[in-house]
Amino acid sequence: MKMRATEAFLKCLEEQNVDTIFGFPGGAVIDLYDDLYDSKTIKHILVRHEQAAVHAADAFARVRGEVGVALVTSGPGATNTVTGIASAYCDSIPIVVFCGQVPTGLIGNDAFQEVDIVGITRPCTKHNYLVKDPKELVATIREAFHIARTGRPGPVLVDLPKDVMAAKVDFTEPKPVNMRTYKPTYEPHPGQVEKACKTIVKAKKPVLYVGGGVIAANAWDELTELARSLDIPVTMTLMGLGGFPGTDSLSMGMLGMHGTYYSNMAVANCDVLIAVGARFDDRVTGKISAFAPHAKIIHIDIDPTSISKNVKVDIPIVADCKHALAAMNDYIKRNDSFDTAAEKEKHVPWLEQIKVWKNEHPLGYVEETDVIKPQFVVQKLHELTGGDAIITTEVGQNQMWAAQFYHFNHPRHFMTSGGLGVMGYGFPAAIGAQLAAPDKVVIDIAGDGSIQMNIQELATARHNKLPVKIAILNNSFLGMVRQWQELFYDKKYSSTPLETAPDFVLLAEAYGAVGLRATKPSEVEPVIKEALATDNTVIMDFVISREEGVYPMVPAGKATTEMLLV
């Protein structure tokens, strides 16, 4: 069927079940926006900065488990998306970013608002395309979604020259995408599954080390079954939080640089480490040679390049986490040599040992009566939302306190820029999350520094009547950097104090949102309650103890057992 390219574009999105896209217009995409205006199926959310469009699409994708979409113009519109794309790339989040481009005849001529965005984003996308021929538009869009969604998910960028979008194209009926050069492996090798299970059965001190792959693969049920059927304690990466219930007795919380004492001790002492959809990031491993030094390592990952990249793996399983875990559970059930009761019995001393570590150094902080402790705020947020809210974070101490103290019980409820660590992620992410799940309480746990990086999105939240809550843990510092300066640079607070800041309550009000402030511990609960009862966008400004630190902390490059404790 012949139709305008812009029409075909929208039909392609509909075919992918896209109902919401985030974007910002400009000359190169004005034709698309003309059609978008009339679309009945696709809601366009006008952000106030293109970076925010990408973060919002990223969080939308995480909450829904689908592909997020952003649309921007050429040149500056495109370059503004780069940080968002890089963050989605590091965290393996499926998004498709469409950029306008100058007409094909002008490409390469340094035309007005021309940048080689395909060149710029080549190293931070899973794949990208410049559509030079209108005939290829439809197939390219379908391929882009296919690549973003399948295998190890990731961002795909499609560059759309203005003349291509003004052409007529042939819209063909969709058929399954079949690419000769791209066929991810989903099914685990049965021999490797057997090897892994036989290794697990020999373990006296096993640990499950769980990353974002478990969430990407919707594998939390299979994971929980494996952990509970054999009583294997579970530790999670920042990206893995929610992959296993945080309040379960087998959960040890997060591991790594700001992980729990008992997670890091358990990994250092385990005899079998089962890594599931995790990538042995340096923030997790600390000094590599001291990471799980006594363990046989089993590694399940859909991306072969993740295996044995940083840490030599004994039993690799290249597969989708869900399929691999299901195969293992199945093997354990079918195989008579697996006496699950005996296995549980055998792990009792190990779980006891972990309990001892937990009692020695529980997650905690020094309570004070006259100043607000950030950890207390996060605990209260957990309590007053029943642990059911979707939490997004900015980056820095706020992010780590959220990870440590909001014990995530559900997958797809925690959105943070894990791999790239982008300040300014949390608020646009909260907007994306709220649009993906309108009935959920969505809270951005923020820092006073980071929130200023995308504060303009208050307009987006207000315009769309999104009851997003922002909880600023306000220490008037770029706190995480200050903490490093305190510990390793003689308290030389170079460029980290943020005394000059807006009055966040007035700022909220300037946008027509609600601003609330708490300066004493007794005000924390009333402020949160009032915020939760408001269906407007709310900023809660919690004035916290200024020089609070995040602990435990493994100094960069040290073994994860060399933790600085509270």
Added chain:
Amino acid sequence: MKHKHTISVLLQNKPGVLSRVTGLFSGRGFNIESLSVSPTLQEKDVSCLTLVTSGEDAIIEQITKQLHKLIDVIKVTDISEKEYVEREMALVRVKAEPSTRAEILRIVDIFRGRVVDVSPKSFAVEVTGTGDKVKAMIDLLRPVGIQEIIRTGTIAMTRASKKY
């Protein structure tokens, strides 16, 4: 242990595909000693890229996996793990005076090279062979006076099975 590896990459001839490969190497700090690429003509829109790199085994494993992960890559073979033949070619312009011409021709002949361009003052010669052979001929011609050297990168092919 660092080893030299010759890796053959079959890829789809899409715009920018070469930058994907070279960007991967520069971005991840892998080194490329030589690189040669051309359409295979065996199949439409498919090119073969041969690159020579070196690194510890774990690095080579990453290189092959990362190459394979590129969407436009069809097949990656670490040729040096197999029996293979490799060739490179050089064009060398040497100063040719009446007194040295015979000497040049003798050297070129030993290496089964050919003179491909003649001028009153120079010869351009062509030689193919393994990198070592090409280098050996260049070294012998050096005292005569080399004016210009152009070398291709290495290309390589696995040997066929000798079984009937």
